[in-house]
Amino acid sequence: MLCLDNLRERFLQGNMRALAQSISLVEDNPELGAKLFSLLGQPQGNPRIIGVTGPPGAGKSTLTAKLALALLARGERVALLLIDPSSPFSGGAILGDRIRMHELSGLSDVYIRSLSTRGSLGGLSAATARVLRLLQHGNFSTIILETVGTGQAETDVVMAVDAVVVVAVPGLGDDIQAMKAGIMEIADVFVVNKADRDGADRTKLQIEAMLGMQEGRRVHPIQVLPTIATTGYGVAELTQALDDHFAYVEQSGELARRREKRWHKEFSAYVANILLGDFFSWANRQDIGIMANAEWGEIEVYGLAKKATAQYFTERMKRHVEED
């Protein structure tokens, strides 16, 4: 068992293993994680958080490594958080994004961590927000979050980061695919990776045409950049596009609004968790009949849930009065 004070001290000294152990702590155990957060206080740094998302095999990990190298080359300290899916059957996972990142090994200013989704379906894990918050204490200038390989609807990343890079590749569909809601809407920068392949120009045009239809929604134009992650082609332009994005959102106040939204989302998730936990600890103490609807004379599940919740609140209030 780890001693939290000792962990905090080693963490703040910049000990890499302490950072790694702290991530495990907030991932495995939100309660102890909360204690660590209160020991750490306010984060000293103010890192930019970039999300990289896109379909499986699009080249997210390779591109992420190249982007990190470009940031390191200009003197940044970079943390990479790499999410891969867990098994719906065993709960286990193969975390294999690091395999594309050998160029980053041995460098002192980069930290790489792989996380399993642990059953979450939005492209991240339930603990990702906490881990990102912890990394903000780690003296990094940029954090890059790579999602699982996404389909159309895994858009949790947009609420977790300051800038979203959507990595598209040629050959995955026509202009109607590009118009669909979901992942195609969340990009701050588009990348068409594997740009040396047939159809890359067409993919770029289709995305640009789709973006043209939503003109007016955004003042800042969204760029569509061709890249070849394996060679590094286009990575300088991507770095520049991200700098442009941050300059714009900082100046326009949008960055502050995004971060406020993120704070609210995290806060309400905690409230929901605390309430749910308390409800079920109450419900489990009741005659199991209420859960099986015998006493309630209700079969319809929404009605039952409403009644159980009303009953819970009534008794909770009573308990409060008695405790006072």
Place this chain on the structure above:
Amino acid sequence: MMTEGMQIRVLVAKPGLDGHDRGAKVIARALRDAGMEVIYTGLRQTPEQIVEAALQEDVDVIGLSCLSGAHNHLFAQVIELLKKHHAEDILVVGGGVIPEEDIPLLKAQGVKEIFTPGTGTLAVVEYIKKHALPR
């Protein structure tokens, strides 16, 4: 399946220059199917790269696979580096084409168990479940 609390994290690594990772992949898959989180770092890793990944990923176990014959040298280096980083609490196991007569030496160096060809994947899973330290 939603998972809560601690899960065993294992780094499956191929030190040195042999290019055969089928065995490592079979083991990685078996550990995944036993509910563990497996970080696979690919072929031709130096002991330095392996220990760096193990520390960054906060793994409970390192599984080293070596078919080149250089296991005595490479496994020992991994153990040395872990000691240097005060991380000797990480369980190290090895597998591959390893002669019987080398096993006592490897164990004396600090490799906790050696799995030679023919070992069932279940034996590896059971060993790790039993010996991985709770965080």
